[in-house]
Amino acid sequence: MGKKVIVLGEAREGVLRNVSFEGVSAAREIADGGEVIAVLLGSDVKDLAQEMIIGGADRAVIVEDEKLVGYTSDGFAQGLLAVVEQEKPEAILIGHTALGKDLSPKIASKLGCGLVSDAVKVEVEGGNIVFTRPIYSGKAFEKKIVTDGIIFATIRPNNIPPLEKDGSRSGEISEVAAEIKDLRTIVREVAKKATQGVDLSEAKVIVAGGRGVKSEEGFEPLQELATLLGGAVGASRGACDAEYCDYSLQIGQTGKVVTPDLYIACGISGAIQHLAGMSNSKVIVAINKDPEANIFKVADYGIVGDLFEVVPMLVEEFKSLLVEA
Amino acid sequence: MNIFVLLKRTFDTEERITITQGAINEEGAEFIINPYDEYAVEEAIQIRDNQGGEVTVVTVGNEEAEKQLRTALAMGADKAVLINTEDDLEASDQFTTAKILAEYLKDQDADIILAGNVAIDNGSGQVGPRVADLLDIPYVTTITNLEISGETVTVVRDVEGDSETIETKLPVLVTAQQGLNEPRYPSLPGIMKAKKKPLEELELDDLDLDEDDVEAKTKVVEIFLPPSKEAGRVLEGELNAQVKELVNLLHKEAKVI
Numbered sequence: 001m002g003k004k005v006i007v008l009g010e011a012r013e014g015v016l017r018n019v020s021f022e023g024v025s026a027a028r029e030i031a032d033g034g035e036v037i038a039v040l041l042g043s044d045v046k047d048l049a050q051e052m053i054i055g056g057a058d059r060a061v062i063v064e065d066e067k068l069v070g071y072t073s074d075g076f077a078q079g080l081l082a083v084v085e086q087e088k089p090e091a092i093l094i095g096h097t098a099l100g101k102d103l104s105p106k107i108a109s110k111l112g113c114g115l116v117s118d119a120v121k122v123e124v125e126g127g128n129i130v131f132t133r134p135i136y137s138g139k140a141f142e143k144k145i146v147t148d149g150i151i152f153a154t155i156r157p158n159n160i161p162p163l164e165k166d167g168s169r170s171g172e173i174s175e176v177a178a179e180i181k182d183l184r185t186i187v188r189e190v191a192k193k194a195t196q197g198v199d200l201s202e203a204k205v206i207v208a209g210g211r212g213v214k215s216e217e218g219f220e221p222l223q224e225l226a227t228l229l230g231g232a233v234g235a236s237r238g239a240c241d242a243e244y245c246d247y248s249l250q251i252g253q254t255g256k257v258v259t260p261d262l263y264i265a266c267g268i269s270g271a272i273q274h275l276a277g278m279s280n281s282k283v284i285v286a287i288n289k290d291p292e293a294n295i296f297k298v299a300d301y302g303i304v305g306d307l308f309e310v311v312p313m314l315v316e317e318f319k320s321l322l323v324e325a
Numbered sequence: 326m327n328i329f330v331l332l333k334r335t336f337d338t339e340e341r342i343t344i345t346q347g348a349i350n351e352e353g354a355e356f357i358i359n360p361y362d363e364y365a366v367e368e369a370i371q372i373r374d375n376q377g378g379e380v381t382v383v384t385v386g387n388e389e390a391e392k393q394l395r396t397a398l399a400m401g402a403d404k405a406v407l408i409n410t411e412d413d414l415e416a417s418d419q420f421t422t423a424k425i426l427a428e429y430l431k432d433q434d435a436d437i438i439l440a441g442n443v444a445i446d447n448g449s450g451q452v453g454p455r456v457a458d459l460l461d462i463p464y465v466t467t468i469t470n471l472e473i474s475g476e477t478v479t480v481v482r483d484v485e486g487d488s489e490t491i492e493t494k495l496p497v498l499v500t501a502q503q504g505l506n507e508p509r510y511p512s513l514p515g516i517m518k519a520k521k522k523p524l525e526e527l528e529l530d531d532l533d534l535d536e537d538d539v540e541a542k543t544k545v546v547e548i549f550l551p552p553s554k555e556a557g558r559v560l561e562g563e564l565n566a567q568v569k570e571l572v573n574l575l576h577k578e579a580k581v582i
Contacts, residue, residue, distance in 0.1 A: 114542025184463035
């Protein structure tokens with residue numbers, strides 16, 4: 001029996017995030033021949049709805065309201081629940097992003113259902129939808145099923161491959177009217193910080209610095225390398241505690257857990273707490289002066305050397321590679 | 326101010342994880358207050374010291390969690406509540422925990438509830454917002470700054486590196502992110518005092534809850550360790566040549582660039 005699955009599309013500065021398309025792909029798996037419906041909340045989101053259809057959704061439902069232009073938990077919950085009430089899906093997927101993490105527990109509570117957070121894999125096994133998710137910050141994994149009510153999960157970015165986009169796909173885009181009201185939190189100001197557009201949790205490449213970076217300025221070559229590779233800069237707790245960078249960059253058991261395609265650890269010793277946050281990255285490169293550093297035990301490739309020598313050389317080498325390509 | 330903190334006992338971050346008979350092996354492991362909950366405890370103490378009132382720390386768990394509650398009392402919290410589910414529940418999930426906490430909190434007239442934004446063991450980050458929803462109060466997650474002026478609450482929230490300044494009103498639930506404060510260590514006099522502070526123990530019965538009311542909606546079917554990673558290649562030779570080789574390997578062998 002095919003299932004009806006809804007996926008919340010999430011846009012950042014008017015552009016759909018990759019995880020929204022990854023969500024469509026996971027929804028296809030769960031739907032198992034059923035229907036995948038994209039949900040878009042905001043004002044003027046028809047184009048985004050169309051993109052979700054091109055990304056594999058069968059149709060889209062939109063809720064348009066000026067009050068949904070910026071995220072609030074109250075506003076988005078009212079919008080999404082209006083769609084849930086109309087469509088009565090058997091499953092709901094949201095990206096495990098800042099928005100998804102904030103919104104999904106409220107939705108689950110309103111629906112009185114369970115929620116599997118931060119899934120990295122979705123499979124259908126013997127009629128059950130089985131989600132795999134990291135626990136202990138990736139030191140272990142669990143497989144989890146929903147035993148009662150709506151199947152509801154958040155999907156970790158950069159783990160489930162999206163479907164190929166097909167510009168010839170078409171589908172119905174319909175609108176649900178929802179009264180968005182009584183917002184109890186008001187966003188007064190948004191201050192953009194140093195990450196320069198690429199979010200750590202979604203970055204394909206992360207260049208991370210530890211105590212070996214030695215200062216705030218020491219992060220500059222790392223940022224240069226990250227920007228060149230279209231990636232983001234991260235840090236170990238040591239670097240954050242030493243105030244070389246903001247805590248929002250911290251990767252580890254406290255901090256963010258990341259799984260990029262390429263993780264370049266610069267001047268990071270590799271404490272167990274840090275490894276928990278990054279050791280499931282696809283390819284790990286370690287650059288450290290100390291050949292005994294623990295980070296080399298998880299690295300695919302290592303260079304024993306001074307990061308201030310190695311990183312600028314890497315920048316030059318990648319530049320010439322990118323020019324060739 | 327009537328201040329509550331939701332606290333969880335977790336594995337120490339130093340611990341390696343092993344599995345025995347399909348479950349995480351807890352034998353001999355060190356346990357701590359979930360690090361994010363420590364920020365919540367610290368913030369609660371600071372609010373009380375500035376504005377007056379009382380800090381109550383609450384946990385759902387078993388008797389073992391008494392130790393972490395005593396630590397919070399030693400930091401400076403005034404009262405602790407252990408909702409002991411050991412005899413009543415075999416399995417639980419975030420639905421279960423949130424329901425129990427909300428059932429306790431609904432009669433407490435809390436002005437502000439603080440929690441960690443996520444627990445480092447299960448990592449779901451659900452319980453705080455779920456509790457807020459059940460109590461029908463607003464919530465703000467992953468906060469790095471908090472100011473209370475009369476009924477108005479202004480918080481700074483970490484959103485994937487950006488900072489949002491959000492205004493809301495009491496009563497409210499907030500979840501702590503790193504950078505909110507620097508949690509204090511319990512002092513020796515603090516530890517002595519903590520032994521005499523009230524620690525109330527409740528069971529589901531005391532909250533008029535049945536096992537069925539809080540039955541988990543999800544179930545863990547398997548726990549496994551990630552495949553152990555073999556140490557890779559440490560390159561050799563002139564630094565310049567190593568860098569060239571590395572870029573070549575990433576491009577041609579690993580194919581990530």
